[in-house]
Amino acid sequence: xxxxxxxxxxxxxxxxxxxxxxxxxxxxxxxxxxxxxxxxxxxxxxxxxxxxxxxxxxxxxxxxxxxxxxxxxxxxxxxxxxxxxxxxxxxxxxxxxxxxxxxxxxxxxxxxxxxxxxxxxx
Amino acid sequence: xxxxxxxxxxxxxxxxxxxxxxxxxxxxxxxxxxxxxxxxxxxxxxxxxxxxxxxxxxxxxxxxxxxxxxxxxxxxxxxxxxxxxxxxxxxxxxxxxxxxxxxxxxxxxxxxxxxxxxxxxxxxxxxxxxxxxxxxxxxxxxxxxxxxxxxxxxxxxxxxxxxxxxxxxxxxxxxxxxxxxxxxxxxxxxxxxxxxxxxxxxxxxxxxxxxxxxxxxxxxxxxxxxxxxxxxxxxxxxxxxxxxxxxxxxxxxxxxxxxxxxxxxxxxxxxxxxxxxxxxxxxxxxxxxxxx
Numbered sequence: 001x002x003x004x005x006x007x008x009x010x011x012x013x014x015x016x017x018x019x020x021x022x023x024x025x026x027x028x029x030x031x032x033x034x035x036x037x038x039x040x041x042x043x044x045x046x047x048x049x050x051x052x053x054x055x056x057x058x059x060x061x062x063x064x065x066x067x068x069x070x071x072x073x074x075x076x077x078x079x080x081x082x083x084x085x086x087x088x089x090x091x092x093x094x095x096x097x098x099x100x101x102x103x104x105x106x107x108x109x110x111x112x113x114x115x116x117x118x119x120x121x122x
Numbered sequence: 123x124x125x126x127x128x129x130x131x132x133x134x135x136x137x138x139x140x141x142x143x144x145x146x147x148x149x150x151x152x153x154x155x156x157x158x159x160x161x162x163x164x165x166x167x168x169x170x171x172x173x174x175x176x177x178x179x180x181x182x183x184x185x186x187x188x189x190x191x192x193x194x195x196x197x198x199x200x201x202x203x204x205x206x207x208x209x210x211x212x213x214x215x216x217x218x219x220x221x222x223x224x225x226x227x228x229x230x231x232x233x234x235x236x237x238x239x240x241x242x243x244x245x246x247x248x249x250x251x252x253x254x255x256x257x258x259x260x261x262x263x264x265x266x267x268x269x270x271x272x273x274x275x276x277x278x279x280x281x282x283x284x285x286x287x288x289x290x291x292x293x294x295x296x297x298x299x300x301x302x303x304x305x306x307x308x309x310x311x312x313x314x315x316x317x318x319x320x321x322x323x324x325x326x327x328x329x330x331x332x333x334x335x336x337x338x339x340x341x342x343x344x345x346x347x348x349x350x351x352x353x354x355x356x357x358x359x360x361x362x363x364x365x366x367x368x369x370x371x372x373x374x375x376x377x378x379x380x381x382x383x384x385x386x387x388x389x390x391x392x393x394x395x396x397x398x399x400x401x402x403x404x405x406x407x408x409x410x411x412x413x414x
Binding site for chain 2: 005006007008009010011012037038041042044045046047048049050100
């Protein structure tokens with residue numbers, strides 16, 4: 001499958017995010033094995049070195065751990081680590097952008113809060 | 123890592139035309155490279171010299187540490203030409219057998235598997251093959267050769283989208299299991315963007331730029347804003363393309379942009395997006411033209 005990667009970010013980061021998404025949505029659970037570097041490379045048609053870099057990123061953060069000769073597995077604290085990291089980014093990336101755009105449109109904080117309330121999600 | 127190929131100050135002319143000019147290029151072991159350039163940029167001339175098909179007027183080419191002299195065939199190298207030199211009257215099977223003789227690491231099980239995958243009849247004569255089938259046969263030889271330096275010149279010429287995807291997939295799979303140095307020469311850049319680690323851009327016979335694909339991805343940006351804001355922000359940065367429309371401007375920038383700079387860009391009302399590799403290449407080459 002040819003996946004369109006986003007041009008503004010390194011592919012290894014996007015690979016790491018895909019694994020993170022799969023852990024957050026429960027596709028991978030604690031101690032599940034994730035697909036191998038070679039499978040990643042061929043499935044997403046990326047250079048194996050890129051796949052290795054993406055996986056290494058998550059190993060460094062403690063999201064994945066390595067079992068010698070077997071492969072990569074999801075750490076017990078994986079979900080917690082990812083959530084913490086993404087919550088910080090949520091503020092930097094999404095909230096700040098939202099406020100910048102709201103400024104341009106002359107929307108007040110109250111307007112935004114009202115809009116969020118109207119969307120009866122939670 | 124040691125170099126599998128080193129070209130140092132290589133020159134080659136045909137009559138008055140300088141096809142390759144003071145060219146330096148170094149490829150490491152076990153890496154996939156892309157060689158990008160427009161038609162006539164000097165790609166095929168360079169590849170011909172690397173594969174021993176022609177000899178530089180001056181400069182040095184070293185393959186796996188040993189210098190290539192006129193008439194030498196480089197060791198453990200496989201060059202899949204854009205226009206192959208197969209004999210038209212030979213059958214597919216005979217062509218594969220012929221190729222197997224020249225390559226020490228030749229893998230028959232892979233060759234046979236790929237002939238099946240690409241649905242090529244072994245008894246067919248070369249001249250009966252379509253352009254796409256001919257490309258595929260060349261690619262099968264390139265892959266099955268398992269040569270420590272394998273060069274593909276426009277490997278997907280004449281292939282439909284499905285076959286192109288299949289070829290790249292097989293290439294990656296085989297490379298993951300049997301690492302070696304692969305050089306993909308093409309002008310279809312976006313297709314190889316995810317496959318290669320590092321690219322060389324050749325223009326007017328010289329290497330214009332070489333860098334890791336991921337670095338290019340991080341450092342190339344498309345910016346949009348007012349003329350004034352763009353001018354202010356891009357001052358001192360490497361701008362590879364700029365276009366004004368009314369009081370607005372577009373600029374393609376190839377430079378590091380840090381977090382703080384992003385914040386100040388936002389304050390100036392500038393939007394920053396990623397730049398697809400194909401566009402990056404086109405802008406870079408156009409910039410080179412202005413200098414001439």
